[in-house]
Amino acid sequence: MILILFQGYILGNAATEPTVEENSKIPFAHGMGLISNELYESLKMGCGGEYVNVDPKNEVCLNDIQAFSKLTSEIEGAHILEPRCPFSSPKPRESSRKRRSLNVNEQSQEFLVPEPPLPTIGCRTYGYLLSYYWNNDYNVRKALRIRLGSKGEWQRCNFGLPYAREIHSSFSYHVSLSTKGYRSLIYSGDHDMMVPFLGTEAWIKSLNYSIVDDWRPWILHSQVAGYTRTYSNRMTYATVKGGGHTAPEYRPAECYAMFQRWINHDPL
Structure with a gap:
C-alpha cells in the first residue's frame, strides 16, 4: 500500500455543482453586458432564478432563455473576449x-x-x-520512449470516447475535505462563461465558513491581478483578471505567482 501525505489541493475554473454553475451563466452574461437589463429582469421574474430545471409549461421563462441563448450563441464561452473558433481536433x-x-x-x-x-x-x-x-x-x-504499438492515438480531450459520468457533483468532497482541515486554493478566470466565477462563489458560500480575510485585490508587478478572499476552513478563493477557462492558459504569469505564493503559505 502506498500512503500519500495529502496536505491540500488546488482547483481552477472547476466544474463542481453543475446546476449552480449553469444558473450563474445568465447573471454573468448580464454583468458582462452581453444581454440587456430588460431581458435579465424578465428572466429573473419569469424563471425565479432557475434556468436549468424549468417547468415546460412556463412559456415566458422558456422564451427568455431562448432569447438569451441566441444572444450569446456567437460568444466564445471559454473566454468571452476571444474570437469564437472551432474547438474540435481530428478524431482517432x-x-x-x-x-x-x-x-x-x-x-x-x-x-x-x-x-x-x-x-x-x-x-x-x-x-x-x-x-x-x-x-x-x-x-x-x-x-518520449513510448514503445511502438503500446499506445493508440493521443487525444487532447475525451470527446467521442464512450464513458459514463458517475459523479455529477463534487460538492460533497469539498464538504468532507473542509471538515478535515485541508488547505485549498480555488481560482476562477473572470472571463470564463463555461464555469462562471459567480457559480464557484455560490457553492463556496454554501459551505458556510466565516471569512478571515475579506475581498481585496491581489497584486503582481504593481498591478491588480485579480481579487481574493480567505475562509476559516483554510480555503483561499481568487479570481484571475482577464483569465478564461482555464486561467493559466490566458494569464500564465499571474497564475504562476498565485500558485507560488499559496504553496509557500504566503498571502496572495
Missing part, C-alpha cells in the same frame, strides 16, 4: 471513418454526416490542433 483513426446515418424510407437511402470544422491559424484552439499532430508524431513518441 478507428473512428475517423465518415459516419453514416440511415434515412428511413423504402430504399434506406444513406447520407454522410459532415465532419466538424477544424480551427485555423489565428485561433487559440489552433494550438490544440497542432498538439494532436505533435503528440502523434513518430519522432516525438520515440523521444
Whole structure:
C-alpha cells in the first residue's frame, strides 16, 4: 500500500455543482453586458432564478432563455473576449471513418454526416490542433520512449470516447475535505462563461465558513491581478483578471505567482 501525505489541493475554473454553475451563466452574461437589463429582469421574474430545471409549461421563462441563448450563441464561452473558433481536433483513426446515418424510407437511402470544422491559424484552439499532430508524431513518441504499438492515438480531450459520468457533483468532497482541515486554493478566470466565477462563489458560500480575510485585490508587478478572499476552513478563493477557462492558459504569469505564493503559505 502506498500512503500519500495529502496536505491540500488546488482547483481552477472547476466544474463542481453543475446546476449552480449553469444558473450563474445568465447573471454573468448580464454583468458582462452581453444581454440587456430588460431581458435579465424578465428572466429573473419569469424563471425565479432557475434556468436549468424549468417547468415546460412556463412559456415566458422558456422564451427568455431562448432569447438569451441566441444572444450569446456567437460568444466564445471559454473566454468571452476571444474570437469564437472551432474547438474540435481530428478524431482517432478507428473512428475517423465518415459516419453514416440511415434515412428511413423504402430504399434506406444513406447520407454522410459532415465532419466538424477544424480551427485555423489565428485561433487559440489552433494550438490544440497542432498538439494532436505533435503528440502523434513518430519522432516525438520515440523521444518520449513510448514503445511502438503500446499506445493508440493521443487525444487532447475525451470527446467521442464512450464513458459514463458517475459523479455529477463534487460538492460533497469539498464538504468532507473542509471538515478535515485541508488547505485549498480555488481560482476562477473572470472571463470564463463555461464555469462562471459567480457559480464557484455560490457553492463556496454554501459551505458556510466565516471569512478571515475579506475581498481585496491581489497584486503582481504593481498591478491588480485579480481579487481574493480567505475562509476559516483554510480555503483561499481568487479570481484571475482577464483569465478564461482555464486561467493559466490566458494569464500564465499571474497564475504562476498565485500558485507560488499559496504553496509557500504566503498571502496572495
